[in-house]
Amino acid sequence: MHKAYVLGIEMTKFTRDPRLRIEKMGAEAVWGAIKEAGIDLKDIQEVYCGNVYNGVGVGQKVMVEVGYMGMPIINLENACSSGSNAVREIYLGVTSGRIDVGLAVGVENLTSVIKGPLVDEDDLEGAMGNSFTAIYAQRARRYMWEYGLKPEHLAKISVNNKRNAYYNEKASYGELIDIATVLNSRMVADPLHLYDCNTNADGAAAAVIVSEKITKRIGGKPVEIVASSLRSGKLPDRFIDMTFEDVTHRTAQDAYKQAGIGPKDIEFAEVHDCFTIAEILRVEGLGLCERGGMVKWIEDGTIELTGKRPINPSGGLLGKGHPIGATGIAQIYEICKQLRGEAGKRQIPGARIGLAMNRGGAVAGIEANACTVTILRGE
Amino acid sequence: MHKAYVLGIEMTKFTRDPRLRIEKMGAEAVWGAIKEAGIDLKDIQEVYCGNVYNGVGVGQKVMVEVGYMGMPIINLENACSSGSNAVREIYLGVTSGRIDVGLAVGVENLTSVIKGPLVDEDDLEGAMGNSFTAIYAQRARRYMWEYGLKPEHLAKISVNNKRNAYYNEKASYGELIDIATVLNSRMVADPLHLYDCNTNADGAAAAVIVSEKITKRIGGKPVEIVASSLRSGKLPDRFIDMTFEDVTHRTAQDAYKQAGIGPKDIEFAEVHDCFTIAEILRVEGLGLCERGGMVKWIEDGTIELTGKRPINPSGGLLGKGHPIGATGIAQIYEICKQLRGEAGKRQIPGARIGLAMNRGGAVAGIEANACTVTILRGE
Numbered sequence: 001m002h003k004a005y006v007l008g009i010e011m012t013k014f015t016r017d018p019r020l021r022i023e024k025m026g027a028e029a030v031w032g033a034i035k036e037a038g039i040d041l042k043d044i045q046e047v048y049c050g051n052v053y054n055g056v057g058v059g060q061k062v063m064v065e066v067g068y069m070g071m072p073i074i075n076l077e078n079a080c081s082s083g084s085n086a087v088r089e090i091y092l093g094v095t096s097g098r099i100d101v102g103l104a105v106g107v108e109n110l111t112s113v114i115k116g117p118l119v120d121e122d123d124l125e126g127a128m129g130n131s132f133t134a135i136y137a138q139r140a141r142r143y144m145w146e147y148g149l150k151p152e153h154l155a156k157i158s159v160n161n162k163r164n165a166y167y168n169e170k171a172s173y174g175e176l177i178d179i180a181t182v183l184n185s186r187m188v189a190d191p192l193h194l195y196d197c198n199t200n201a202d203g204a205a206a207a208v209i210v211s212e213k214i215t216k217r218i219g220g221k222p223v224e225i226v227a228s229s230l231r232s233g234k235l236p237d238r239f240i241d242m243t244f245e246d247v248t249h250r251t252a253q254d255a256y257k258q259a260g261i262g263p264k265d266i267e268f269a270e271v272h273d274c275f276t277i278a279e280i281l282r283v284e285g286l287g288l289c290e291r292g293g294m295v296k297w298i299e300d301g302t303i304e305l306t307g308k309r310p311i312n313p314s315g316g317l318l319g320k321g322h323p324i325g326a327t328g329i330a331q332i333y334e335i336c337k338q339l340r341g342e343a344g345k346r347q348i349p350g351a352r353i354g355l356a357m358n359r360g361g362a363v364a365g366i367e368a369n370a371c372t373v374t375i376l377r378g379e
Numbered sequence: 380m381h382k383a384y385v386l387g388i389e390m391t392k393f394t395r396d397p398r399l400r401i402e403k404m405g406a407e408a409v410w411g412a413i414k415e416a417g418i419d420l421k422d423i424q425e426v427y428c429g430n431v432y433n434g435v436g437v438g439q440k441v442m443v444e445v446g447y448m449g450m451p452i453i454n455l456e457n458a459c460s461s462g463s464n465a466v467r468e469i470y471l472g473v474t475s476g477r478i479d480v481g482l483a484v485g486v487e488n489l490t491s492v493i494k495g496p497l498v499d500e501d502d503l504e505g506a507m508g509n510s511f512t513a514i515y516a517q518r519a520r521r522y523m524w525e526y527g528l529k530p531e532h533l534a535k536i537s538v539n540n541k542r543n544a545y546y547n548e549k550a551s552y553g554e555l556i557d558i559a560t561v562l563n564s565r566m567v568a569d570p571l572h573l574y575d576c577n578t579n580a581d582g583a584a585a586a587v588i589v590s591e592k593i594t595k596r597i598g599g600k601p602v603e604i605v606a607s608s609l610r611s612g613k614l615p616d617r618f619i620d621m622t623f624e625d626v627t628h629r630t631a632q633d634a635y636k637q638a639g640i641g642p643k644d645i646e647f648a649e650v651h652d653c654f655t656i657a658e659i660l661r662v663e664g665l666g667l668c669e670r671g672g673m674v675k676w677i678e679d680g681t682i683e684l685t686g687k688r689p690i691n692p693s694g695g696l697l698g699k700g701h702p703i704g705a706t707g708i709a710q711i712y713e714i715c716k717q718l719r720g721e722a723g724k725r726q727i728p729g730a731r732i733g734l735a736m737n738r739g740g741a742v743a744g745i746e747a748n749a750c751t752v753t754i755l756r757g758e
Contacts, residue, residue, distance in 0.1 A: 057742030064743040077454040096475035363436030364443040
């Protein structure tokens with residue numbers, strides 16, 4: 001198997017502006033990634049584009065705006081995993097030897113399409129009120145009962161992620177707040193307050209992924225992708241075990257096997273914190289700590305930038321906002337920035353191995369449409 | 380590189396019924412393909428699903444209905460090429476050695492979503508009336524001027540494809556008509572009459588694609604995929620040359636190279652005949668005959684079932700109807716049926732090598748979002 005590297009990666013500032021056009025946002029990210037990679041636009045052999053809600057030919061529209069066409073362009077949809085799914089496809093193209101230079105792009109104008117919470121109109125349960133927010137609230141309650149989690153613990157995750165985002169110029173929800181701010185914010189679905197919930201947003205991210213041959217020719221600051229796994233969910237995890245994510249576990253195990261490492265080797269991670277409780281479930285599903293262990297990790301600051309296992313140094317979805325098609329690549333953007341020592345005030349000293357975990361969707365009652373785990377290693 | 384085979388393939392009868400649910404249609408096709416392949420549902424290692432207009436998680440909804448989840452499921456959108464794009468991804472998975480058993484599914488409930496002609500709301504030209512039908516009418520006019528094509532030639536393609544479809548139980552637009560029927564049908568966009576245009580429809584198709592190892596274990600009637608290529612368009616071909624399709628040419632050339640054969644080796648083909656003129660442009664773009672050569676091929680019956688180079692033995696889009704996500708796999712279904720000698724009254728005697736050509740979309744003024752060419756070889 002060939003090796004694959006991120007040679008250039010860029011994201012737009014995530015924000016809320018329904019007027020932002022997907023082709024403009026996408027092109028901004030693509031141009032940034034190409035410039036950083038130091039490649040020629042014509043070197044790109046394949047493009048995979050992740051998007052959920054913006055219609056037909058999104059990748060083509062972006063590439064027309066970028067200014068070059070002709071290579072195969074394929075659009076992917078896998079709910080909130082769409083962007084990292086695009087990275088997986090390019091990774092597979094490079095590692096199989098099919099291509100030497102590929103482009104993964106993720107983009108979403110979400111605020112012009114979705115005004116309230118995301119509910120599939122075919123999802124009877126969701127239509128009757130059991131939206132994502134309600135389901136995560138139930139999972140939080142169960143976790144509280146099992147492991148002694150308190151609303152203050154949840155709040156501290158929000159405080160942490162929004163503080164990280166405060167030092168991230170690409171994030172729109174960075175704030176220096178305290179636990180009281182979270183607990184005094186409007187209750188959305190008990191025990192989740194407004195500050196426990198992520199925000200629909202608009203944005204794009206793109207990554208140029210290349211073979212070893214290209215890194216040797218161009219140089220630059222390549223970050224190796226040592227694992228890229230995707231799995232889809234089976235039954236809803238909440239029907240099996242409300243506080244443990246089977247699909248996250250299965251995807252992570254596959255990724256660790258690919259990388260030849262274990263969860264203890266992961267120094268920091270970006271995880272899909274659509275809600276504060278989600279961050280807890282993800283970290284434990286990944287096996288970064290044992291079940292229930294996040295209570296202590298929150299208390300003792302392990303997951304903070306200065307802690308032993310920083311989680312969501314970028315600010316996560318809570319701190320950046322969540323333009324669903326772009327989110328997965330934005331996570332990988334942060335991993336690359338950290339591994340290259342370019343994260344500024346968010347820098348985790350000496351970071352060498354990071355993991356990005358993304359998941360999305362729950363159609364027809366399954367646990368998740370897809371979960372992705374990407375592991376990257378710096379020089 | 381490993382070899383890849385279609386071991387089981389199925390399609391629903393293409394029809395128009397907005398009440399048909401994607402998961403039901405998809406599951407019918409998937410179950411048929413699995414049964415024919417003689418594999419266990421749990422053997423499927425990856426699923427790619429092509430769909431354009433039916434929202435989030437289509438592949439997941441289909442697989443929940445089928446009754447098994449957990450393998451990676453990825454949804455693709457590439458306009459009318461979505462289904463054949465799904466086949467390409469599974470083909471790449473098998474030929475790269477990543478998987479031994481994959482499932483490509485294409486499905487569309489189009490009639491509940493699209494009531495009139497397909498026009499992208501972002502496409503200014505289309506919104507002002509230059510719809511696909513208008514563009515193809517212009518191309519037909521230019522072809523008439525260049526090569527002496529007459530409305531009767533176009534009509535004869537419709538007669539041929541609808542006659543082929545008459546012998547195809549999966550087609551809804553089969554009819555034994557004559558040239559006068561076409562010429563007397565309502566004019567849609569001069570010179571294209573109603574019978575020169577394909578019909579939006581609903582349906583699904585699925586293919587189980589496996590490695591050589593699996594064919595040796597299971598037997599069955601494997602059909603080898605000897606090439607699978609996908610390219611996206613550059614400028615609109617009508618701005619370069621209205622009667623020649625650059626993207627069709629480029630994709631076909633790549634496919635011939637993969638297969639190690641030339642266009643003269645292609646014994647029959649399914650091509651994307653969204654309009655009668657489209658069939659002409661595709662056959663010539665593929666290089667099956669020289670430019671302008673289709674006039675003679677139509678006259679002398681070369682493209683008929685009893686001719687030397689049958690085109691669209693299934694009836695094509697004109698004869699079957701066009702549920703866009705499913706169309707690409709339905710083309711491959713016909714190639715497999717023919718190569719296995721199972722095409723009944725449509726059978727082309729001794730058929731050994733067939734080609735399926737599909738293309739779709741033209742966002743932002745480009746020639747096509749994607750074109751696919753798949754070449755298959757029988758035992």
